[in-house]
Amino acid sequence: MLLEIDDLRTTYTDSSTEDTVTAVDGVSFQIEEGESFGLVGESGCGKSTIAKSIMRILPDNGRISNGAVRLNGEDLTELDAEPMRQRRWTDIAFISQSAMNALDPVYTIDTQIKEAIEAHESWSKQRMDDRVVELFELVGIDPERRHDYPHQFSGGMKQRAMIAMALVLDPDLIIADEPTTALDVVSQDTILHHLEELQTETGASMLLITHDMSVVAEMCDRTAVMYAGELAERGPTEAIFTNPYHPYTLGLKNAFPSIHGGADSLISIPGAPPPLTNPADACRFADRCPFAAPECRSSDPPMKPVAENHDAACARINDVGIETMREQAATREVWHNVDDAPDDASGASRGDEAASIPTEVSGGDSA
Amino acid sequence: MTVLELDDASKFFRTQTGLGALLSRDQEYIKAVNDVSLQLDDGEIVGLVGESGCGKTTLGKVVMRIHELTDGEITLHGRPIEEYGRKEYFQEVQMVFQDPFKSLNPQMTVREQLAEPLKVHGHDDRKARIRESLEFANLTPPDQYLDRYPHEISGGEKQRVAVARALVLDPSVVIADEPVSMLDVSIRAGVLNLFRQLAEERDVTILYISHDLATVRHICTEIAVMYLGKVMEYGPTEQICSTPSHPYTERLLSATPVADPTQDRSKVVYDQEVPDPVDLPDGCFFKHRCEFATEACDEEEMHLRPPAKAESANEDWLMACHRAADTDLDWETIPSHNL
Numbered sequence: 001m002l003l004e005i006d007d008l009r010t011t012y013t014d015s016s017t018e019d020t021v022t023a024v025d026g027v028s029f030q031i032e033e034g035e036s037f038g039l040v041g042e043s044g045c046g047k048s049t050i051a052k053s054i055m056r057i058l059p060d061n062g063r064i065s066n067g068a069v070r071l072n073g074e075d076l077t078e079l080d081a082e083p084m085r086q087r088r089w090t091d092i093a094f095i096s097q098s099a100m101n102a103l104d105p106v107y108t109i110d111t112q113i114k115e116a117i118e119a120h121e122s123w124s125k126q127r128m129d130d131r132v133v134e135l136f137e138l139v140g141i142d143p144e145r146r147h148d149y150p151h152q153f154s155g156g157m158k159q160r161a162m163i164a165m166a167l168v169l170d171p172d173l174i175i176a177d178e179p180t181t182a183l184d185v186v187s188q189d190t191i192l193h194h195l196e197e198l199q200t201e202t203g204a205s206m207l208l209i210t211h212d213m214s215v216v217a218e219m220c221d222r223t224a225v226m227y228a229g230e231l232a233e234r235g236p237t238e239a240i241f242t243n244p245y246h247p248y249t250l251g252l253k254n255a256f257p258s259i260h261g262g263a264d265s266l267i268s269i270p271g272a273p274p275p276l277t278n279p280a281d282a283c284r285f286a287d288r289c290p291f292a293a294p295e296c297r298s299s300d301p302p303m304k305p306v307a308e309n310h311d312a313a314c315a316r317i318n319d320v321g322i323e324t325m326r327e328q329a330a331t332r333e334v335w336h337n338v339d340d341a342p343d344d345a346s347g348a349s350r351g352d353e354a355a356s357i358p359t360e361v362s363g364g365d366s367a
Numbered sequence: 368m369t370v371l372e373l374d375d376a377s378k379f380f381r382t383q384t385g386l387g388a389l390l391s392r393d394q395e396y397i398k399a400v401n402d403v404s405l406q407l408d409d410g411e412i413v414g415l416v417g418e419s420g421c422g423k424t425t426l427g428k429v430v431m432r433i434h435e436l437t438d439g440e441i442t443l444h445g446r447p448i449e450e451y452g453r454k455e456y457f458q459e460v461q462m463v464f465q466d467p468f469k470s471l472n473p474q475m476t477v478r479e480q481l482a483e484p485l486k487v488h489g490h491d492d493r494k495a496r497i498r499e500s501l502e503f504a505n506l507t508p509p510d511q512y513l514d515r516y517p518h519e520i521s522g523g524e525k526q527r528v529a530v531a532r533a534l535v536l537d538p539s540v541v542i543a544d545e546p547v548s549m550l551d552v553s554i555r556a557g558v559l560n561l562f563r564q565l566a567e568e569r570d571v572t573i574l575y576i577s578h579d580l581a582t583v584r585h586i587c588t589e590i591a592v593m594y595l596g597k598v599m600e601y602g603p604t605e606q607i608c609s610t611p612s613h614p615y616t617e618r619l620l621s622a623t624p625v626a627d628p629t630q631d632r633s634k635v636v637y638d639q640e641v642p643d644p645v646d647l648p649d650g651c652f653f654k655h656r657c658e659f660a661t662e663a664c665d666e667e668e669m670h671l672r673p674p675a676k677a678e679s680a681n682e683d684w685l686m687a688c689h690r691a692a693d694t695d696l697d698w699e700t701i702p703s704h705n706l
Contacts, residue, residue, distance in 0.1 A: 189622035266556030
């Protein structure tokens, strides 16, 4: 077991109102060595907060209030600042959506990568140079161009250079948070291929965070679907796509346009996620769920095994029957009778809350 | 009936502007849009797809008259767009932008956002039009939304308000530039269906600009694939998606991720970088990245023409590739076709 996230709870506090937002609420999952694990969810569901909690790079108002993050058995949440700094880059690499904007415009790429090495290791000049050349080849950029400045690279190349930089010290875990969201499909395709290749070659594990289900389908061995700070479903990627159990996953499948298959009209999920300030003890998807029963509003269902290595947090699977659930979830009427309002029944209340939530509630995922 | 027609439309930008342009002898140009011809009928949704930097957004801006044409002609209802007065033109052509978080004025209520264009154009029946427009955009009942500010509604609703605002003048053309890429998947579908409804029920012509072929496929009747300012392939959506014939279209399709983990992605192509749009190569622009490139591609400029293959010949289907003349083009050998 490389990474073990155990009942993680991360909160943000608004300094002016003292309101607390529970961005991640009791999330657990594990990543094996060499495995690639996908975390999908909508903006504001807490997926990036998980990445930041693992890296311990939360903003000042963010706090891990419960749970553990174990890397090779060692709890990262307990570490002091200096040992934690040593873990970053050496053991865990982080590639963010805007990574390409993190390059310093006044230094060459080569200088910046070497600076990162020097912060952690004392390698000879030759060794550093060899390593940079090797990595440029791995991410498919002509090594001659390592002496270029960032403005001489295209967006896709910058992102690839950042990947090279993140991997320079051979980390055990790569966390990629929307690594291709700002790029077009062709650059995305190239980068995903390189990531996959690098991962196989180095034997590193990967946590891939994205809102794009098709990226996860292509890249990951196992997948967790996240909704409003909690995991809705977790299992082998193939099972999540072919035999989903949670109504939210079923809904996402309907809403997702595909390049293949029939051009049926897509079905959206009515409503919007609930505010994460003082969440009630209830299923967070209940207000948008066509299968919700009174019990869903009185207690928050825990993750339960539904198949081999496959868990879902839904209390209604047995009562409704999964076959019936899947059948009904494929029809538009079922979803759009939940509420008459088109998009967002709780719009006003959500909007008001959104204004007071300190971080990342809206507009996160762009393309 | 043809509503909007682009005839060899081109837009070049100077690489130097201001004093630099006056002093330098050799003015260079970025050929952002290069001889593009499209025909949009009423109620048609034409998708404009391509990588970033291919000129698709510039083309949208040219039609919006944000940029002036360098060469060629664009006609609306048969009349060149320059002949229209500004007000008259924007009565007919409206736009929906990518980011509803930015395109709505945060200090105006929904009612004010929708009333603004009506005031500018001097319409008296504002109340009725605003209501009708909101209802069409599925923001019902309108009373619930009229007095809210953008921060009080969700992202999906914001984009619906943006669509309603574009509709309030009852335009015949709507240009939508990546209108759903900022929205979450679960609400994206609703906005996409709204565009479809707009074309089907109100006969609005939509130019839908996006790099995401999967969403384009869902709502567009025709697709134009752009690369370095030129249209590479143009035809009915199904034709383009199921039997892509231009190598670039194939590349785009095979790069689009598929939400099906059982599918094997065996095709791996590492792309050469795109040529510099200031210094375009002779012949086909795609030849450096093309696995089918021949000597002919170096010299001969490729023009759009229908593929020769008999049973697939379709008048509306055009491609700019020497392979168009190839009658033996074997669809089965095309990797993305076997997916």
